[in-house]
Amino acid sequence: MTNTTSEKASPEGAAISDFGIDTTSKSTGEALRDYVARLRGGELGSLPALLGLVVLLIVFSSLSDSFLTLGNIANLLAQGAGTTIIAMGLVFVLLLGEIDLSAGTASGVAASVMALHLVKGGNLLGGMGDTVFYVFCGLLVLAVVLAALMRIWAGAALAAVALVIAAVGVPANPWVEMLLAICVGAAIGCITGFLVAKVGIPSFVVTLALFLAWGGVILQLIGQGGTLGLNDDVLFKVANGNLSTAGSWLLFVIAAGGYAAVVLTRHFSRLRKGLVAQPTPMVLTRVGAVLVLGAAATYALTLNRSVSNVVVITGVPYVVPLVLFLLVVGTFVLDRTRYGRHVYAVGGNKEAARRAGINVPQIRMSVFVIASTAAAIGAIVYSSKVGSVDPNAGGGNTLLMAVGAAVIGGTSLFGGKGRLRDAVIGGAVLATITNGMGLLKQPAAVVYIVTGLVLLLAASIDALSRRRAAASTR
């Protein structure tokens, strides 16, 4: 790499020679000052949400004795996981500046198909009745065709798997049920995405219509006033089970060790190649902090948190590795793959993306497939938490809470800005509010009002930081 500073400055004067494509890495102090400057410039990211989370934790733990107990923290993680997972899928949709209002009821459809398949021992035809079953299969075929038409092979494959499971009548098995739910979610996403991306109906309208329609489908599948119990040990444990102590530590070693390895390898490879990198002390501090916090959390969760003397509850809840896994995979897709780059590009400037040769309709359709698939995974978790599926599954404010989680975390509704971890942080904020208010014995009215105000606050911060960012350019 040539040293740009040795080149002669342009004769046009200081305005130009002041700059240079810098190849020198910043010192820790400079990097910190840079970060503060960016914050002042309006690039807040998920910082407000993190601060909010800390404030909430302090407030609730001072007001309620039972908030900061191990049992409650573990419970809080399981409560928030469903919404968080749905929110992670929605981040993809929000990145394009679109909205998926149907993700909630779509997750409900996935949950009820799953529960129906389990309860009827794999006989969906018997469980749904002839007409409904054939319409269901017809829609799955449609989803496969639409996905194949747009060359979204993953979506087509998942929808095809759902079709096979339904048509063959695979016997009930918890793993098959979960796969079926995920595949049904993907199939729903194919239909939604096609209507938005290819037919060209605004996503708000498509998903509003589907929100209503899927709500009706759930009612049809379960029946008015009915409830389908998930009487299966594996399905029950998804949200209520814990890793063993050894498993918890193994998870820590894999997750934290993997994080440290990836961050450090990348950092030193950039330094070796002479590219601008973060200051080494800062990177080491970050890795160290993650290792210490991870170890502390793992240790705390492996202590006995049972309130009675009879049973012993220890270990990290299963939902933690599940959410972590989805977070890692999703972040990898968004940051390190061509597809993720194209998602950001379409969200930033659709016309620029089109001119750069990106298949914009395909990208737009694919994010709906991802959102609905994630919603189905979220459905498995929240159904497992309560142990049954009723006609309200995924209805009410499930979806709006998920959108709220993504927005509170710092994802912009205008598209192009947001990360997957925003959804996780936002989901944690919402779960903390719900849980803490419950412990304080506040009525639902107060919980909703507070949640609404927090969301409003988050949206205002987004809008204000945008204005700030716009003012600081040029």
Added chain:
Amino acid sequence: MSEPILELRGVNKSFGPVHVLHDIDFTVRAGEVTALVGDNGAGKSTLVKSIAGIHPIDSGEVVFDGKPVTINGPRDAAALGIEVVYQDLALCDNLDIVQNMFLGRERGKAGMLDETDMEQAARKTLTSLSVRTVKSVRTQVSSLSGGQRQTVAIAKAVLWNSKVVLLDEPTAALGVAQTRQVLDLVRRLAEQGLGVVLISHNMNDVFEVADRIACLYLGRMAAEVPTKDVTHGQVVELITAGRSGELGIARPESATI
């Protein structure tokens, strides 16, 4: 005088009943800046879009690097090494400079991104163009000035070993200092051996950087002359009246769209 890299001979283009380009002859030479001037509606944009493959031509011949070619779409043009920098820059504000320069043509195996490779290549291109106006290649485009954005858009076009770069009014929205930067950049492109076409309304810019001036008048090529052989006034006359002394179309008053 260098060899022509791109030659148009007798090119016609109509949109329905409107005959926009009449028997256009136009030459772009490697290592030279050719300014394309003309009044609004003279056919500058149509000519550029024909070359870029957005509006395929009706009749006429296109010779690229000595070989006759047909350009039926933007991909054909890109494959030949013809890049267009449009007025609205087609950059993504939320991505950084490297990400924008490689948008749609990312490097890396199996759908993954090779950030290191792209960052180094982007920096090499910017350095080769002596672009030193941006602090870091990882700066987000949203925080760049108009001139810097234009620079990134031009550098993006150069990155692909292109042979001909068409610039549509690159200085239209820029201030004095930024116009300077961009004009310097245009000159450097030519010095690197690219054929550069500069569409501009600004006579000062044209006289400053162009080696040759091609003037369109109502869809006809009024004149294609070396810059040093004409004066400011003559070019303005060519633009407005289609004729100036010995130069221009024989009977401009009979010219119709």
